[in-house]
Amino acid sequence: MITVTGLRKSFGDQVVLDGLDLNVPGGTVFALLGANGAGKTTTVKILSTLLSADAGDVRVAGHDVAREPDAVRAAIGVTGQFSAVDKLLTGAENLRLMADLHQLSKAEGRKRTGRLLEQFDLTDAAKKPASTYSGGMQRRLDLAMTLVGSPQVIFLDEPTTGLDPRGRRDMWQIVRDLVADGVTILLTTQYLDEADELADRIAVLGQGRVIAEGTAEELKRRIPGGHVRLRFADPERLDAALSVLGDASRDTDALALRVPSDGSLHALKTLIDRLDAQAIVVDELSVHTPDLDDVFLALTDQKVATR
Incomplete structure (x- = not known):
């Protein structure tokens, strides 16, 4: 579902990605781990068409990111480190706004909004301003907004930052449910227990490249x-x-x-x-x-x- 070959990106003299290779099968969770500055967020920005690469071949959902950016955008959803929720709007209004941006009919928009509010346990708070939501509720609403367009691939960049243990576990269950429905998820996180809990495969980034890749158990067996x-x-x-x-x-x-x-x-x-x-x-x-x-x-x- 995601293939990356020889990806390179520099900012001035600083090389951020130096020949990155990735292969993410469909219907799985693939986690990127790395220290700050290892290139995780830059990789996500390139894969989601928010940033252009200097070199390399990148394909998402069968589409070339450089040559077919619109097709890539139609196939993906992105949930960043910081919530994109409009806190002046209610939960339902945030979802209906996304439905309008995806050019859904009013009937389909209302139907999808109701289904997502129920799926993310936000029905009781649907008519309340998002500013009154807890951090966990805002993250759930943020991810629900990502799903309005029924993406095949979702990029989750540090999705549980700032959440309490219950909120993190709620988000983990949502991720498992999405993958069970066939969605592919690329996860970046600094919470190693999160990668251990969710990821089918893990890639560790260092100096702009993959320095190790495998299942959690395979990686653990590499260490004395x-x-x-x-x-x-x-x-x-x-x-x-x-x-x-x-x-x-x-x-x-x-x-x-x-x-x-x-x-x-x-x-x-x-x-x-x-x-x-x-x-x-x-x-x-x-x-x-x-x-x-x-x-x-x-x-x-x-x-x-x-x-």
Whole structure:
């Protein structure tokens, strides 16, 4: 649904994007992570036709961004870091304004407005000025306005900034529902738990390029520190397992071993097969892998160190 090849963008002497490549399948959430200045927002602006690229091939929903900007705009919706809600208007009036901008008939505009107010749990507040809405309600209204045009692709740039935990989780559920309906979402966020929770694939940006890409679990396995913890019912089994595994660290008091592992299915199967071959019974097994915070810090620190 989104393909980017060799994307470049500079502002004066500052290179923001330096050969960026992306491929986003339809009906998925694709997250862009990166430190401030890594190029996330610039990428979104180019993909949504708000900014021209210096070089590269960019296609959204099958349309070339440079040659077919109107077709791209008709296929997308954009929700930026800051709400585009007109706070002087009511929730319903904001949605009807978007319906008019999309040149919907009055009947279709009223129908779509009512459906979106219900979908985003804003029906009771529909006739109240948006200035009276909470931050979470304004973000929901902002996203509802994006959906008036029934976009195939939605760009969410820092969508939960400033929301409380309940508001964030409400927004996460809305995103899941949209993807279940076939919408493709490109998400930029600095909340790593948000990417972990929502994204089918994640790309980490550094110095204007993708420095790592994969599922959350694939990225976590790239970082050292993963291990499997094995707990045993008695010291005899602990000793037997240690003699078989060798490279494990021992916790005698807890009757446990810590075995270095990337947490992959293959690694787990190999470990279990080695124990099973010696008829060693494990009382409890748990897998521990680095989280996305560890991944982000390790990858971006590596990039800075090579500059």
